[in-house]
Amino acid sequence: MLEVRGVHTFYGQIEALKGIDVTVNEGEIVTLIGSNGAGKTTLLMTICGSPRAAKGTITFEGRDITRMPTHHLVGTGIAQSPEGRRIFPRMTVYENLQMGALRTDPKYFKQDLDMVYSLFPRLQERQEQRGGTLSGGEQQMLAIGRALMSRPRLLLLDEPSLGLAPMVVRQIFDVIKEINRRDKMTVFLVEQNAFHALKLAHRAYVMVNGVITLQGSGQELLANPEIRAAYLEGGSH
Amino acid sequence: MTVQVKDTSAATAPNVLFPALKEAFIASLLIVALGLPLLGLKADNQGPDLVLTKRWDLLGIAVAVMFVGRFVLAFLRGQKAARQGGLPQEKKKSGDNSIARLLNQNAKVLGLLGLLCAILMPFVIPDANARYVIFISTTFMIYIMLGWGLNIVVGLAGLLDLGYVAFYAVGAYSYALIATHFGWSFWICLPLAGLFAAFFGVVLGFPVLRLRGDYLAIVTLGFGEIIRVILINWGPVTGGPNGIGGIPAISFFGIEFSRGEGGFASDFGLEYSSMHKIIFLYFVILGMAVLTNLFTQRMRKLPAGRAWEALREDEIACRSLGINPTNIKLSAFALGAMFGGFAGSFFSVRAGFISPESFTFIESAVILAIVVLGGMGSQMGVVMAAALIVLLPETFRQFAEYRMLAFGVAMVLIMVWRPRGLLAFREPTIRLHPKDHQASVKEAA
Ligand SMILES: Nc1ncnc2c1ncn2[C@@H]1O[C@H](COP(=O)(O)OP(=O)(O)O)[C@@H](O)[C@H]1O
Ligand SMILES: [Mg+2]
Numbered sequence: 046m047l048e049v050r051g052v053h054t055f056y057g058q059i060e061a062l063k064g065i066d067v068t069v070n071e072g073e074i075v076t077l078i079g080s081n082g083a084g085k086t087t088l089l090m091t092i093c094g095s096p097r098a099a100k101g102t103i104t105f106e107g108r109d110i111t112r113m114p115t116h117h118l119v120g121t122g123i124a125q126s127p128e129g130r131r132i133f134p135r136m137t138v139y140e141n142l143q144m145g146a147l148r149t150d151p152k153y154f155k156q157d158l159d160m161v162y163s164l165f166p167r168l169q170e171r172q173e174q175r176g177g178t179l180s181g182g183e184q185q186m187l188a189i190g191r192a193l194m195s196r197p198r199l200l201l202l203d204e205p206s207l208g209l210a211p212m213v214v215r216q217i218f219d220v221i222k223e224i225n226r227r228d229k230m231t232v233f234l235v236e237q238n239a240f241h242a243l244k245l246a247h248r249a250y251v252m253v254n255g256v257i258t259l260q261g262s263g264q265e266l267l268a269n270p271e272i273r274a275a276y277l278e279g280g281s282h
Numbered sequence: 283m284t285v286q287v288k289d290t291s292a293a294t295a296p297n298v299l300f301p302a303l304k305e306a307f308i309a310s311l312l313i314v315a316l317g318l319p320l321l322g323l324k325a326d327n328q329g330p331d332l333v334l335t336k337r338w339d340l341l342g343i344a345v346a347v348m349f350v351g352r353f354v355l356a357f358l359r360g361q362k363a364a365r366q367g368g369l370p371q372e373k374k375k376s377g378d379n380s381i382a383r384l385l386n387q388n389a390k391v392l393g394l395l396g397l398l399c400a401i402l403m404p405f406v407i408p409d410a411n412a413r414y415v416i417f418i419s420t421t422f423m424i425y426i427m428l429g430w431g432l433n434i435v436v437g438l439a440g441l442l443d444l445g446y447v448a449f450y451a452v453g454a455y456s457y458a459l460i461a462t463h464f465g466w467s468f469w470i471c472l473p474l475a476g477l478f479a480a481f482f483g484v485v486l487g488f489p490v491l492r493l494r495g496d497y498l499a500i501v502t503l504g505f506g507e508i509i510r511v512i513l514i515n516w517g518p519v520t521g522g523p524n525g526i527g528g529i530p531a532i533s534f535f536g537i538e539f540s541r542g543e544g545g546f547a548s549d550f551g552l553e554y555s556s557m558h559k560i561i562f563l564y565f566v567i568l569g570m571a572v573l574t575n576l577f578t579q580r581m582r583k584l585p586a587g588r589a590w591e592a593l594r595e596d597e598i599a600c601r602s603l604g605i606n607p608t609n610i611k612l613s614a615f616a617l618g619a620m621f622g623g624f625a626g627s628f629f630s631v632r633a634g635f636i637s638p639e640s641f642t643f644i645e646s647a648v649i650l651a652i653v654v655l656g657g658m659g660s661q662m663g664v665v666m667a668a669a670l671i672v673l674l675p676e677t678f679r680q681f682a683e684y685r686m687l688a689f690g691v692a693m694v695l696i697m698v699w700r701p702r703g704l705l706a707f708r709e710p711t712i713r714l715h716p717k718d719h720q721a722s723v724k725e726a727a
Contacts, residue, residue: 093602119604131599133592137710144592147585148604173710195603 046071046231047092047123047199052101054084054091061087063255064101069199069233074225076234076242076263078276079252085235086128088252089203093118093125105199119148124197128204128235130188134177138168141176141187145194153196161190164220182213189220199231200224206238214238218245239276243267251276298360306353313348317341385705389662393575396665400568404561412557416564420632422672423567424625429652429664430574431621436650437659438587439614440594441490442499445506446649448486449619451513451641453479453626458526458636459519468532468566472627479623480616487615491608506646513638525637532563532631567628574621575661581617583711590614591659655696657703666704670696 047069054062061084069075079085091098094115103111105121113121124145133141142161146154162169165186171179176187185205192200202221206214218241224230236242243249243263251259251272259266266272322341326333385392400419407415432446457475460466466474486505490498513520520526531539539546539559546558581587589610592600597607630636652671656663674692696704 095598095601114606115601116604116606119602125602127599127602131596131602133595133599135595135708136591137712139712140588140710143712144588144603147589175708191603 046106047233048102048104049088049092050102050104052088052091052098052103054087054096055099056087056096061255062091062098065252065255065257067250067257069231071198071231072225072229073247074221074232074234074245076236076246076249077252078236078239078242078249078266080237080276083252084255085252086203087255089125089128089201089233089235092123092201119195119197122196122198123201124192124195124199125201126185126188126192126203126205128207130184132176132179132184132187132191134175136176137173138176138179138187139172141191142168142172142194145191147195149194149196154194157194157196161193164193164223165190182209182217185209185213185217186220189217193224197230199233201233201235203235204237205234206236206241214241221245237276239272240267243272298357298364302353302356302360305356306349309352310345310349313345314341317344385662392662397568397572401565404564413560416557416560418673418676420560420564420567420628422668423564423571424628425649425652425668425672426571426665427567427574427621427625427628428649429656429668430571430578430661431618431625432649433618433653433656433659433661433664434578434581434590434621435614435618436653437656437664438582438594439590439611441611441614442495443502443615443618444499444643444646444650445486445502445504445509446618446622447641447643447646448506448509449479449483449622450626450629450645450649451509451638452482452619453623454630454636454641455513455520455526455626456623457627457630458529461530461630462526462528465530467536468530468631469535472624475627475630476620476623479626480620483615483617483619483622484612486619487612491611503643503646506643510638510641513641521637523638525635525639527635529630529634529636531559531634532566534562563628563632570624570628574624578661586610586613588711651693655693655703657700657705659708660703660705663703663705 047067049065049067052062052065053060065084065088067075067077067088077085077088087096090096092103092110094110094113098111101111102109105123108121110118110121110123133144136144142158143154146157149157162172167183168186168190171183176184179187189200189202189205192202205217205221209217221232221234222245225232234242234246243266246263249261249263249266250257251266259269259272261269267277318341321344322337324335324337326335403419404412404416428446428450431449432443435441435443435446453475456478457471460471460474461468486502490501493501514523516522533539534546537546537549539556539562541554545554546552546562552558578587582591589600589605590613592603592605593607593610600607600610629640648671652664652667654667655670656665656667670692674688
């Protein structure tokens with residue numbers, strides 16, 4: 046479904062991605078783990094077209110999207126919950142969700158809204174509250190909900206667990222699992238929280254300094270001693 | 283530490299008293315420094331000589347007022363902060379917001395009331411004042427239009443534009459040129475002038491698409507000046523510093539407001555009065571302002587208008603949701619400029635004469651002040667701020683030279699009282715079923 050082939054991305058002179066190959070198949074949850082500064086966010090943003098890949102190709106459902114303007118991407122069926130959530134703080138929860146549905150047929154709006162509210166009942170309770178006054182967990186729910194409002198076939202999530210309490214993380218990961226299982230949503234999940242991500246994912250990639258160093262099924266990597274040493278020791282359980 | 287402060291009021295008193303005294307003292311020193319040349323010493327011409335009068339009493343009064351005022355303010359604030367423990371700022375804001383929220387939530391009712399007053403006003407004011415009052419009210423309306431126009435650009439889309447006067451000028455000059463050269467009627471010139479201004483909005487918008495914040499402000503400031511310099515120097519077309527005169531007055535859908543046969547008064551069997559024209563213009567601009575308002579309200583609910591606000595909050599998120607920032611910014615510039623162009627047309631047609639002098643930077647500053655003072659993005663706020671800025675200096679007219687001083691003091695006071703503008707609370711574009719909502723909140727609690 047999503048094919049990243051030999052992608053290099055630069056910030057000025059600095060090469061942040063050094064030839065990345067990643068495949069996400071339809072119906073899968075694929076996770077990308079790596080420590081801070083590895084280039085995970087850069088890869089997600091490159092898929093979305095800013096910054097642009099200097100070399101390599103990115104295709105989605107057979108269509109080359111390497112040079113596609115970022116704002117056209119949502120029309121192809123890719124939605125993103127970006128790093129740092131980036132919800133609209135002065136708008137209400139409801140308005141934020143409306144913004145997510147900007148490029149979809151209004152006839153689906155009600156149905157999609159109900160779907161998001163059923164996944165995150167919290168959002169319904171707070172639908173008139175301003176985004177900026179939500180808790181971190183609620184903001185993350187809103188970011189995912191807003192992404193879902195565009196009826197994507199591929200959902201890109203950048204560190205949804207960042208800064209959240211373990212219980213909230215579990216709740217959000219349960220929802221990711223649920224939409225994958227029930228709605229057959231394909232998910233590409235970028236995480237530092239390797240333990241939860243690997244448990245959830247069908248397949249996983251490990252990135253170090255802009256290079257993919259390991260890949261395999263979630264279970265394999267979870268059992269891998271190197272991974273355990275590098276990413277799992279110390280309190281992620 | 284905070285516990286101790288919270289505990290007893292006896293413990294808080296010295297804590298609050300001393301800083302308040304100190305603050306008052308510093309403020310008084312400032313007044314001495316400022317007031318010495320401004321108030322304390324006065325130079326008078328006595329024949330050929332310049333005589334220095336010393337007015338220590340005046341300075342003393344100013345210092346005393348400052349000291350007491352500052353002390354009371356600081357003391358009360360300190361007490362309030364102490365009472366609320368560690369979070370004085372947050373609390374204060376939400377408290378203040380409740381007024382803004384109340385005003386905003388009843389904006390429709392207030393707006394209709396205001397509109398009703400505005401409609402009735404020309405019929406109830408005593409004749410002696412009529413000309414003056416309607417003149418000022420028309421000015422007021424022009425500034426409301428300008429404020430609403432700039433509000434789209436600055437308040438909603440968050441693009442700090444310091445050269446908004448450029449579009450006001452383009453509108454005024456387009457109107458003047460079209461009306462004087464082609465002799466077309468008001469109702470043709472007005473939309474053309476608006477379109478022209480909108481076109482300029484797009485043209486000037488293109489180069490600044492990638493700029494934001496300070497850089498955008500500086501470049502737009504430049505645009506404002508460029509337009510003015512062009513107006514001064516492009517003599518053959520714009521009349522240079524002399525401007526354009528003889529702009530035809532407004533007509534009643536083709537019927538002139540003239541004395542005698544074929545004029546408005548004789549056609550409608552009224553006694554001729556020069557007020558008819560002024561009142562008609564007032565009603566036209568009032569109608570236009572209402573349209574502008576409704577249009578903007580509507581826009582805020584549509585994707586394009588919604589995107590302005592989203593863009594102001596987070597451009598990256600907007601892109602990922604499929605919003606093309608280029609189009610959205612340009613549409614904000616264009617629409618804002620169009621409103622400015624309309625306002626310019628009204629300025630032209632009312633005065634019958636325009637010159638570059640009317641379109642200096644200070645105009646941009648005043649319009650921006652209206653938007654900021656009103657609370658960025660609030661339509662109601664713009665009206666209130668425009669009322670202050672246009673009407674306040676007028677009411678202080680009898681104080682002659684102290685007029686601008688009083689105006690400045692009022693501005694400072696407002697910013698102290700409401701640092702984020704009169705109506706800083708953003709009203710959601712949609713109210714959901716309030717009852718359901720309250721029920722669900724109760725359930726959750
Ligand atoms: N806008 C930017 N300009 C320059 N360098 C950047 C920028 N964003 C990220 N980088 C650099 O690129 C590398 C990868 O960053 P990032 O993709 O954010 O990592 P991760 O998401 O894995 O924590 C880091 O070394 C970071 O410093
Ligand atoms: Mg990151």
